[in-house]
Each structure stands twice: as C-alpha cells, then as structure tokens.
Amino acid sequence: MDDIARIERENIGFNEMDAWLNKNGVTEIECLVPDLTGVPRGKILPRGKFREERGMRLPEAVLGMTVTGEVPSSDVFNSIISEADSDLILKPDPNTVRIVPWASDPTAEVIHDCFTVDNKLVSYAPRSVLRHVLDLYAQRGWKPVVAPELEFYILARNTDPNQPLEPPVGRSGRSESGRQAYSIDAVNEFDPLFEDIYEYCDKQELEIDTLIHEIGTGQMEINFLHGDPLELADSVFYFKRTVREAALRHNMYATFMAKPMAHQPGSAMHIHQSVVDIDSGENLFSNSDGSDSSLFRGAIGGLQKFLPSTMALLAPYVNSYRRLVRDTAAPTNVQWGRDNRTVGIRVPHSSPKAKRLENRVVGADANPYLAMAATLACTYLGMVNRVEASPELRGNGYNHPHEHELPRSLNEAIDLLRETKALHDVLGRSFIAVYSSVKELEYTEFMRVISPWERQHLLLHV
CATH class of the missing domain: 3.30.590.10 (Glutamine synthetase/guanido kinase, catalytic domain)
Known part of the structure; x- marks a missing residue:
C-alpha cells in the first residue's frame, strides 16, 4: 500500500470531510503545509476546486527556504531539491480540517502532506519526519x-x-x-x-x-x-x-x-x-x-x-x-x-x-x-x-x-x-542535508548584519 492510501485509511476520509464542509457551509479552503520554519505555506482554493483537485501543487523549494525566503545553492542541497524546482504534490489530511474562526466568510483550513509524483511521502517535509519517527x-x-x-x-x-x-x-x-x-x-x-x-x-x-x-x-x-x-x-x-x-x-x-x-x-x-x-x-x-x-x-x-x-x-x-x-x-x-x-x-x-x-x-x-x-x-x-x-x-x-x-x-x-x-x-538523511543547508544559509545571512551593540561599543573604542 502506498503512503497516500495508508494516510487515507488512518484518518476520517474524504467523504466525511466533504460532509463536514457542507454542514459548515464552507466556501473557501486554506490549504496549508508547514515549511521547515513552521510557517504556513500554501494556497486558498474555492470549495469547488478543492473538491475536484483534492490537493494542490507547490514548488519543491517551499520546503527548502530560510526564514527570509532564500534558497541554498550547495551541491548537497541541489542533489535533493533540484535546481529545476519541480512540483510537490500536496494531499489534504482530512483529520486536520478546521474552521478558520476569524475569517469573514465561511472558511476552512486543512494541513497537507507532501508527496512525490509516485505517491511517496517527501522525506524532508516536517510532518513526514515526525511520521517516520512514530513509525x-x-x-x-x-x-x-x-x-x-x-x-x-x-x-x-x-x-x-x-x-x-x-x-x-x-x-x-x-x-x-x-x-x-x-x-x-x-x-x-x-x-x-x-x-x-x-x-x-x-x-x-x-x-x-x-x-x-x-x-x-x-x-x-x-x-x-x-x-x-x-x-x-x-x-x-x-x-x-x-x-x-x-x-x-x-x-x-x-x-x-x-x-x-x-x-x-x-x-x-x-x-x-x-x-x-x-x-x-x-x-x-x-x-x-x-x-x-x-x-x-x-x-x-x-x-x-x-x-x-x-x-x-x-x-x-x-x-x-x-x-x-x-x-x-x-x-x-x-x-x-x-x-x-x-x-x-x-x-x-x-x-x-x-x-x-x-x-x-x-x-x-x-x-x-x-x-x-x-x-x-x-x-x-x-x-x-x-x-x-x-x-x-x-x-x-x-x-x-x-x-x-x-x-x-x-x-x-x-x-x-x-x-x-x-x-x-x-x-532521515535527506532531511538532515536539506535542513542543515537551510540553517547554514540563515547563519550566513545573519553574519552580514551589524548590530547596535557593535556600533555602540566598537565604533570608537577599538
């Protein structure tokens, strides 16, 4: 059984999710995926399109960005996330569907899992890393x-x-x-x-x-x-x-x-x-x-x-x-x-x-x-x-x-x-490679910033 089928079997299923969305009169869906920083990425879909597509596609680089939105360019990183920046296939986890209580129109949010084109969980996605440890x-x-x-x-x-x-x-x-x-x-x-x-x-x-x-x-x-x-x-x-x-x-x-x-x-x-x-x-x-x-x-x-x-x-x-x-x-x-x-x-x-x-x-x-x-x-x-x-x-x-x-x-x-x-x-080795590359780039970005402490204590004293 592939990963998509396993996840669908373990959760409430799409039919139950559709019934829940109908009951709550939902017209829009916030389709979310947590990136490496924990920031919600994704798209907002009309209810009809969400029903038809059962997910969405996003570039691979979404899972390999620093907190400032930059992407590493190292050979190790590019061996996992290609420079061609191919699509991820994101599938909703029906068990995570919730109402967005602050939205003006009836809106739901649902967390998605990341897959390859052959229905395998993307190993460096944060939810996939946790799933692997639980397995x-x-x-x-x-x-x-x-x-x-x-x-x-x-x-x-x-x-x-x-x-x-x-x-x-x-x-x-x-x-x-x-x-x-x-x-x-x-x-x-x-x-x-x-x-x-x-x-x-x-x-x-x-x-x-x-x-x-x-x-x-x-x-x-x-x-x-x-x-x-x-x-x-x-x-x-x-x-x-x-x-x-x-x-x-x-x-x-x-x-x-x-x-x-x-x-x-x-x-x-x-x-x-x-x-x-x-x-x-x-x-x-x-x-x-x-x-x-x-x-x-x-x-x-x-x-x-x-x-x-x-x-x-x-x-x-x-x-x-x-x-x-x-x-x-x-x-x-x-x-x-x-x-x-x-x-x-x-x-x-x-x-x-x-x-x-x-x-x-x-x-x-x-x-x-x-x-x-x-x-x-x-x-x-x-x-x-x-x-x-x-x-x-x-x-x-x-x-x-x-x-x-x-x-x-x-x-x-x-x-x-x-x-x-x-x-x-x-x-997961691929996760360690992607994550450490992203964090190394963030550290490099920070080291380019001169802080007030440095200007205050070093400017005229050293």
Missing part, C-alpha cells in the same frame, strides 16, 4: 504520548524593527511592569484577548488546558492536553496562527521568538513525554511496582547523549541561543532531576501510571513537528541502545561543573547535527 516506535509496539507547554509574549505594536519591544497596555490603561509570575490579575488585564483566543481554539477543536502568566513581563504560557505527537504538533501549528491573529485584532503583537526582549526570560516549548505499550496501554516508563523501568532510564540517557546534536532543530535561529544562558529560567545543561527546573531533563512528580520526562531545552520558536521528532528520536535511540543515564542531579543545575553541555551558537549546532550519524538514520 519506528510503532514497529517496536510502542506509542509515545506527549504534552507541550508553549510560552509566548504579548507586545505593544512595533512596526520599527530597530526599536526595542515593549509590553502592551492592559485594561487599566497601564503597561505591565516588573515580574508578574502566576498573577491572575495580570492575566485579567488582557481578558478580551484571551477570551478571543479561547473562543478561536474552541471553534478549531484545539484542546488547550491551562493558561498562566509566566515570569517575563507580558509573558504567557498555554498547556495542551496530552495525546498523539502528530495531532499535538498540528495543534501547536494552528495555535501559533491563532494567537498571532487574535493579538492583531486587539492592536497587539504576539511573538514566539525565543528571546524577544533583552532583560526578560526567553520563551520555551517544554515537551512532556511518556511511552505506552500499544496493546496493553501500560506506561513503559514504570515497572509493575512503580519503580523506574530500564526503558525510562534509557530514554533519559538518550536525551542526555543526543540533545546537543538536535539543538539546530530545538533552537533553530541565532536568537534562540540568547535564551540559553545562565540564570534566565532556561536550561544550559543536559542533566536530569526529579521536579528540578534548573536541569534540561525534568522528571515531574506523578503517579507511576503517569510517569514522564520533560524536555525543557526546546524553544518556543522551534517548528513543532521537528521539535517533537527530535525529542522522540533522542528517547528512541536511548531506549533501543540502552544508553545509561548519569546519576540524578540534585540542587541547582546552573552550579553544575559542566554547565555548558549544549552548543552555544547555531553554527556549532549545525556541525553537531551533521556529525551525529545515529540521528540521520532516525530523522
């Missing part, structure tokens, strides 16, 4: 369960990129000041915005859980209910669109940049993960007596061994590494500990049935599909290869003698990703 788990009778926690900032509108960002004005007519971690009143300052966010999420059937005010000024966090990694990655993809759209309608910006403001904490996407047996549903991280299983210890060991090599996916921009510095509520190590937020791998308090790991390294700016895939790839390699975890770290992880166990720049992270062959087998 590896399924072959061993395992099913990963995840729950992301996503931080973001709401900001005053700022159309000048040369000016620092500021918190927005709330209902009181004043901008937030100081640190308001877990403050209910600080969240209530922006009630109209969050009422729209919850309404939009409800209409899109996005199962969000808790809303809290995080440490930073104007920094919020939304927690998602645990579930299937691909479905949760789709939800995060939709959620980012939703929050940005809602903020604009309230004359604000919302950003998922890892470090938008110099003197505020960065934003993360913490990923909680457990693994259950497909047949029994039992949590494989716990033994029958509730103690830690060997698979649990292997998963920790896998994260410790391979997280540094996946940082180009988990911290994908130059800005990402501004978050990963000492004493900013972000981890700088791959140590693990129970209920310890100063380490990269936290084991929250839970019952044996709910035992899980929390990867605290991931930035909010990461592509959710690739962040899930990278996290699951690390734990998979650790469990399969019985990688031994280090002893638990107790106390402050920032005082650990090996504090800097993660790459400290995008350039270093790209090199580590290319060098770690074990990850190539799990994430």
Whole structure:
C-alpha cells in the first residue's frame, strides 16, 4: 500500500470531510503545509476546486527556504531539491480540517502532506519526519504520548524593527511592569484577548488546558492536553496562527521568538513525554511496582547523549541561543532531576501510571513537528541502545561543573547535527542535508548584519 492510501485509511476520509464542509457551509479552503520554519505555506482554493483537485501543487523549494525566503545553492542541497524546482504534490489530511474562526466568510483550513509524483511521502517535509519517527516506535509496539507547554509574549505594536519591544497596555490603561509570575490579575488585564483566543481554539477543536502568566513581563504560557505527537504538533501549528491573529485584532503583537526582549526570560516549548505499550496501554516508563523501568532510564540517557546534536532543530535561529544562558529560567545543561527546573531533563512528580520526562531545552520558536521528532528520536535511540543515564542531579543545575553541555551558537549546532550519524538514520538523511543547508544559509545571512551593540561599543573604542 502506498503512503497516500495508508494516510487515507488512518484518518476520517474524504467523504466525511466533504460532509463536514457542507454542514459548515464552507466556501473557501486554506490549504496549508508547514515549511521547515513552521510557517504556513500554501494556497486558498474555492470549495469547488478543492473538491475536484483534492490537493494542490507547490514548488519543491517551499520546503527548502530560510526564514527570509532564500534558497541554498550547495551541491548537497541541489542533489535533493533540484535546481529545476519541480512540483510537490500536496494531499489534504482530512483529520486536520478546521474552521478558520476569524475569517469573514465561511472558511476552512486543512494541513497537507507532501508527496512525490509516485505517491511517496517527501522525506524532508516536517510532518513526514515526525511520521517516520512514530513509525519506528510503532514497529517496536510502542506509542509515545506527549504534552507541550508553549510560552509566548504579548507586545505593544512595533512596526520599527530597530526599536526595542515593549509590553502592551492592559485594561487599566497601564503597561505591565516588573515580574508578574502566576498573577491572575495580570492575566485579567488582557481578558478580551484571551477570551478571543479561547473562543478561536474552541471553534478549531484545539484542546488547550491551562493558561498562566509566566515570569517575563507580558509573558504567557498555554498547556495542551496530552495525546498523539502528530495531532499535538498540528495543534501547536494552528495555535501559533491563532494567537498571532487574535493579538492583531486587539492592536497587539504576539511573538514566539525565543528571546524577544533583552532583560526578560526567553520563551520555551517544554515537551512532556511518556511511552505506552500499544496493546496493553501500560506506561513503559514504570515497572509493575512503580519503580523506574530500564526503558525510562534509557530514554533519559538518550536525551542526555543526543540533545546537543538536535539543538539546530530545538533552537533553530541565532536568537534562540540568547535564551540559553545562565540564570534566565532556561536550561544550559543536559542533566536530569526529579521536579528540578534548573536541569534540561525534568522528571515531574506523578503517579507511576503517569510517569514522564520533560524536555525543557526546546524553544518556543522551534517548528513543532521537528521539535517533537527530535525529542522522540533522542528517547528512541536511548531506549533501543540502552544508553545509561548519569546519576540524578540534585540542587541547582546552573552550579553544575559542566554547565555548558549544549552548543552555544547555531553554527556549532549545525556541525553537531551533521556529525551525529545515529540521528540521520532516525530523522532521515535527506532531511538532515536539506535542513542543515537551510540553517547554514540563515547563519550566513545573519553574519552580514551589524548590530547596535557593535556600533555602540566598537565604533570608537577599538
């Protein structure tokens, strides 16, 4: 059975999708595909054309662009994405169809998968990478369960990129000041915005859980209910669109940049993960007596061994590494500990049935599909290869003698990703080649920019 047939069998199917579109009176379809950065690409089709074509075509380069829209020209890149820039065939995943709640006319959105002309999944597409990792788990009778926690900032509108960002004005007519971690009143300052966010999420059937005010000024966090990694990655993809759209309608910006403001904490996407047996549903991280299983210890060991090599996916921009510095509520190590937020791998308090790991390294700016895939790839390699975890770290992880166990720049992270062959087998060699080429070009583009810091401190002093 080819990949298209397999996906159609697993989901609700086109007939059910058509019935849903009819029921909701949909006249237009936003046909979306997540690119390497997590940006929605695609086309808007009239309902009739969508029904006839069951998808669309886009140039291959859509999956090989930097965040600025540039395309690499290296031999390695061109060996995968041809210079002829042929078409991708994109097919809708019926299970992802949602109403676009802010559209003026009845409009639906649906995420598409990318295929070659012979009906094979394009291996370097972000959804394909995650699907491949999930298939590896399924072959061993395992099913990963995840729950992301996503931080973001709401900001005053700022159309000048040369000016620092500021918190927005709330209902009181004043901008937030100081640190308001877990403050209910600080969240209530922006009630109209969050009422729209919850309404939009409800209409899109996005199962969000808790809303809290995080440490930073104007920094919020939304927690998602645990579930299937691909479905949760789709939800995060939709959620980012939703929050940005809602903020604009309230004359604000919302950003998922890892470090938008110099003197505020960065934003993360913490990923909680457990693994259950497909047949029994039992949590494989716990033994029958509730103690830690060997698979649990292997998963920790896998994260410790391979997280540094996946940082180009988990911290994908130059800005990402501004978050990963000492004493900013972000981890700088791959140590693990129970209920310890100063380490990269936290084991929250839970019952044996709910035992899980929390990867605290991931930035909010990461592509959710690739962040899930990278996290699951690390734990998979650790469990399969019985990688031994280090002893638990107790106390402050920032005082650990090996504090800097993660790459400290995008350039270093790209090199580590290319060098770690074990990850190539799990994430896909063509994906690694395309992704690292794109990130290398982004880094080169950034290095052509002269920052205000350089002009301020170097212009007349060196």
